Amino acid sequence: MKKWYWAALAIAGFLMMLPLGPLQLALLLFVPGFAMLAALKRRFDAVEAAAYSFTLSIMAFPLAALVAWLAGVPHATAVLLGLLVLAIAAYNRNREAELVNARLQWPVLGVALFIFALVLFITLKTFTLTPEGLVCSTTHASDLNFFLSTAQRYIASPHMPLEDPYLPGYNIVYNWFMQLLMGELGLLTGVDLFVILKILIPLVSALIFLDAYLLALFLFKSERDALAASSLYVAASGLSWAYIAYQVFILKNPAPDIFKELVYDWPGIMSLKYDPTALFFFLPQTQTFGLLGMTFGFLTFLAAIREKSWAYSAVAALALASLVFFHMITAFPVLLAMGLMFLYLIFRRKGDEVVVTALPMAAAAIASLYQLSMLQQGNASQVVLSHNPDVPLTILASIGLLVPFAIYGMYLTRDDEASRLLILFAALNFILLNVVELPATVNTYRFLVYMALPVSLFAGLALSRWLASRNLIKTCVAAAVIVLMVPSTAILVGYYNSSSYVHASSAEYDALVWLKESTPKDAIIYEEPGFFPRVPVVTGRDVAYSGEIYTLQYHNVDHQSDAYAIMGITDPEELYSRLSQYRVSYVLVGDRESQHPFTSALQDERYFRLAYDKDGVRIYEVAGAATQEETHNMEISPLDWLAFFAALLYLLILPGYNITRTLGWDSRLTIVERLVVAFGISVAILTVVSTLLALPFSIGLNFYTLMVPITLIIFLTTKEVVQFIKKALKA
Numbered sequence: 001m002k003k004w005y006w007a008a009l010a011i012a013g014f015l016m017m018l019p020l021g022p023l024q025l026a027l028l029l030f031v032p033g034f035a036m037l038a039a040l041k042r043r044f045d046a047v048e049a050a051a052y053s054f055t056l057s058i059m060a061f062p063l064a065a066l067v068a069w070l071a072g073v074p075h076a077t078a079v080l081l082g083l084l085v086l087a088i089a090a091y092n093r094n095r096e097a098e099l100v101n102a103r104l105q106w107p108v109l110g111v112a113l114f115i116f117a118l119v120l121f122i123t124l125k126t127f128t129l130t131p132e133g134l135v136c137s138t139t140h141a142s143d144l145n146f147f148l149s150t151a152q153r154y155i156a157s158p159h160m161p162l163e164d165p166y167l168p169g170y171n172i173v174y175n176w177f178m179q180l181l182m183g184e185l186g187l188l189t190g191v192d193l194f195v196i197l198k199i200l201i202p203l204v205s206a207l208i209f210l211d212a213y214l215l216a217l218f219l220f221k222s223e224r225d226a227l228a229a230s231s232l233y234v235a236a237s238g239l240s241w242a243y244i245a246y247q248v249f250i251l252k253n254p255a256p257d258i259f260k261e262l263v264y265d266w267p268g269i270m271s272l273k274y275d276p277t278a279l280f281f282f283l284p285q286t287q288t289f290g291l292l293g294m295t296f297g298f299l300t301f302l303a304a305i306r307e308k309s310w311a312y313s314a315v316a317a318l319a320l321a322s323l324v325f326f327h328m329i330t331a332f333p334v335l336l337a338m339g340l341m342f343l344y345l346i347f348r349r350k351g352d353e354v355v356v357t358a359l360p361m362a363a364a365a366i367a368s369l370y371q372l373s374m375l376q377q378g379n380a381s382q383v384v385l386s387h388n389p390d391v392p393l394t395i396l397a398s399i400g401l402l403v404p405f406a407i408y409g410m411y412l413t414r415d416d417e418a419s420r421l422l423i424l425f426a427a428l429n430f431i432l433l434n435v436v437e438l439p440a441t442v443n444t445y446r447f448l449v450y451m452a453l454p455v456s457l458f459a460g461l462a463l464s465r466w467l468a469s470r471n472l473i474k475t476c477v478a479a480a481v482i483v484l485m486v487p488s489t490a491i492l493v494g495y496y497n498s499s500s501y502v503h504a505s506s507a508e509y510d511a512l513v514w515l516k517e518s519t520p521k522d523a524i525i526y527e528e529p530g531f532f533p534r535v536p537v538v539t540g541r542d543v544a545y546s547g548e549i550y551t552l553q554y555h556n557v558d559h560q561s562d563a564y565a566i567m568g569i570t571d572p573e574e575l576y577s578r579l580s581q582y583r584v585s586y587v588l589v590g591d592r593e594s595q596h597p598f599t600s601a602l603q604d605e606r607y608f609r610l611a612y613d614k615d616g617v618r619i620y621e622v623a624g625a626a627t628q629e630e631t632h633n634m635e636i637s638p639l640d641w642l643a644f645f646a647a648l649l650y651l652l653i654l655p656g657y658n659i660t661r662t663l664g665w666d667s668r669l670t671i672v673e674r675l676v677v678a679f680g681i682s683v684a685i686l687t688v689v690s691t692l693l694a695l696p697f698s699i700g701l702n703f704y705t706l707m708v709p710i711t712l713i714i715f716l717t718t719k720e721v722v723q724f725i726k727k728a729l730k731a
Contacts, residue, residue: 013085156540229460290327
């Protein structure tokens with residue numbers, strides 16, 4: 001990049017801070033990441049330019065939004081990132097950066113573009129207004145509806161942490177960066193939330209492939225092998241197609257439940273689900289962004305080690321810190337594997353590598369502790385030490401064909417230290433899959449989803465070499481394995497292409513638009529308290545109660561039966577009293593609600609006023625409705641900051657430092673080495689303690705319950721206490 005290129009980058013950074021609508025959206029999604037890439041590498045190809053620019057921008061944006069809130073300048077996200085771009089452009093104004101050609105960069109970008117176009121084609125059909133109304137896929141009406149509702153609530157009434165629109169007065173305290181990303185982008189740019197969804201999800205899907213390609217290229221140093229491995233990762237969905245064929249042709253079932261069978265939910269055969277990578281492209285959720293952060297985190301963490309680069313270390317720190325907030329469950333095995341790698345480097349006395357890996361580990365640890373400080377009692381107590389008996393069969397049916405080739409690929413790269421981290425990651429997920437269950441969220445299968453990354457990449461390496469060999473048998477076997485793993489993905493695409501559900505009829509949608517335009521932002525709306533609410537995703541208003549599965553998962557709160565019983569009340573006074581308990585301002589009577597007895601009570605004008613009546617949909621205003629109690633935004637005083645950083649030192653340095661002192665290592669280490677070793681040991685202790693606290697028979701995991709066992713460990717490992725205990729035992 002010549003000097004005028006840096007000037008152009010600075011201009012783009014300035015424009016990014018201006019309210020330019022769709023143009024600002026495009027700049028925010030590309031420019032910050034590109035600026036960081038240009039500062040990171042002197043030479044990069046088109047694949048790296050696309051992957052790093054968009055991925056880093058997506059990882060950095062919600063983190064910058066959080067920093068802006070904590071600094072007391074909410075919605076300064078674009079300004080912070082714009083200033084970062086200007087600073088990078090100014091600092092590097094005399095530095096050269098070159099865009100180079102890689103041999104297979106255009107085929108790789110072609111595959112990424114195909115993924116983007118395919119996912120876009122499917123995504124354009126969801127949460128789309130048609131003559132029938134607002135339509136989406138049936139499965140999108142649950143999880144995606146909840147995430148979009150949270151983002152829409154943030155746009156209507158910005159709040160940090162994000163408010164739960166299904167349960168007024170409660171906040172979303174984990175797995176919330178996806179919603180913050182979409183909500184803040186919508187708020188700053190003015191672009192409709194559904195449009196942002198239809199841009200982001202195809203983009204992230206393509207980026208998962210590109211980042212997997214770059215990770216495989218980093219590991220295998222072969223563009224051909226990397227292309228095969230990354231393609232296998234996104235395209236292989238296992239053998240669920242065979243079970244569907246068995247039902248159709250053998251059992252003569254003309255209409256099997258395609259979705260359940262594609263995710264390996266086979267009644268009477270297996271109970272452990274498996275979501276293939278491609279499913280997260282077509283069923284977008286926080287896990288989709290978790291896969292992006294996981295893949296990019298591994299890439300930059302390994303690059304920091306190999307290059308011994310502080311710049312890569314800072315980028316890895318950004319990615320891993322964001323990963324914690326995007327998807328906490330994904331972050332757990334990723335950080336566990338990296339933590340073990342960090343300890344390995346410490347004990348191998350690889351000083352330069354230890355120092356550059358300390359920054360991303362420290363950033364991830366700080367993000368994790370901050371995340372824990374937000375959790376309510378019991379939020380993370382969802383872990384059970386148990387073994388699901390269907391693990392072997394699920395592995396066999398999902399990634400079983402790839403496992404032998406993955407083992408062979410691991411053997412081929414056994415001497416490469418970078419490959420060992422991915423091998424360790426695969427082993428950890430296999431162990432967790434067999435000894436841990438997550439019944440509250442039914443997320444045990446996630447460990448198999450994570451294991452699919454290293455298994456697919458290493459299997460892709462072996463299969464690529466077999467395909468390129470002159471041995472006909474090897475070529476045919478490799479081709480057969482690939483062909484057998486792909487049909488389920490094709491069925492998945494077909495399912496989402498044809499799946500359609502009318503989320504809100506045209507008349508109901510018009511009523512929702514009226515609610516959005518005519519009611520206060522803090523108004524609480526009552527609609528049927530089912531799993532597919534319509535109000536929040538369009539209006540950004542809270543509903544009185546909905547989504548039992550989400551309120552239980554996030555808050556351990558269940559008002560389902562009580563809230564549903566309201567629709568059976570026929571006495572106006574009693575109905576008014578019950579609605580007042582939920583601080584309801586308006587009642588929506590659409591297709592679902594009109595079938596229930598409470599519609600007669602709503603006609604009593606002493607308590608309810610008909611505010612909207614069009615095409616069979618009515619909205620009643622509750623007389624004298626109480627306003628929603630204000631939930632406070634993050635307000636952190638200097639004393640709070642001091643206490644937080646003191647707690648970080650207490651949890652992340654003191655336990656390990658105490659042990660090094662007791663073992664007598666402190667006299668043999670420099671100050672920097674002493675701090676790094678203390679940090680590594682403290683992280684290991686914190687991981688073990690956190691896991692034990694998360695078990696259901698414990699007191700539950702949050703920031704405060706960590707203090708008790710950590711304090712006990714510090715006390716028992718103090719040099720003087722250990723010496724006293726030794727003397728007492730000898731006596």
